[in-house]
Amino acid sequence: MDQISIDAVGRKEMTTYTEYPPKGYRVRISTYWWLGRWAYLKFILRELSSVLVAWFVIETLLQVNALIGGPGAYQDFQGFLRNPVVIALNIISFFFILFHAITWFNLAPKAMAIRLGGKRVPAILIALPNYAAWLVASVIVAWLVLRG
């Protein structure tokens, strides 16, 4: 994870994260720098998808806890899941996590530049196995859960 900082002369340099800020003149960057451009906002939204990932893990742990509690506790938990606030949160989470999944799978072609016969293999072909794995995993989970 590297950060690009701009020094007084305007040169861009790659610096690794340091625990203490290096000495010297630095251009002050606004706290809201990521609101300035769509690409920056997209970056922050992508990073924030991790918060919704954590939320869904908590939701799953609550569900496991309800399973341990017995059929009554499990019924109560289904009621909690039907709460409009929880539904709304889950809808938002769903879009954020789809955004995470798509951006994550699309990273593979950026990391691997494969050439075949002198031509670069199109990005979509390198990302394809990721999407195939996504589909297979989803089908297996849905089959196991829905068959009951």
Added chain:
Amino acid sequence: MTKRSNEPLLWLLFSVGGVVAALLIPVHLFLFGLAFPLGWLNAPSYDALLALARGPAGRVYLLVFCILPLFHWAHRFRYTLYDGLQIKHLNELVNTFCYGGAIVGAIVATYLVVHIP
């Protein structure tokens, strides 16, 4: 002399957790968070779900499903705060909150999964 860093391990957990989250959370969230509560699909019975969760494979699956994405969150959220809000002076606090939160979550997950009847 180079100082040994935890960064590679934390990055690995972030990365593997990112894969688990991308592959598995969408289908789980769609089924348990939307399709079942909204009545689009018939929810599995308590007994059917318990049967899935209680076997060795179900328990290992639940541990992987919960723990790795928590470390994914910890690492990514740490850097979101670092880059987004630039609260570098709160580094120690942020790190404790993020990785500490993931460790607590991992302990809770293990406790729960072990106690599935």
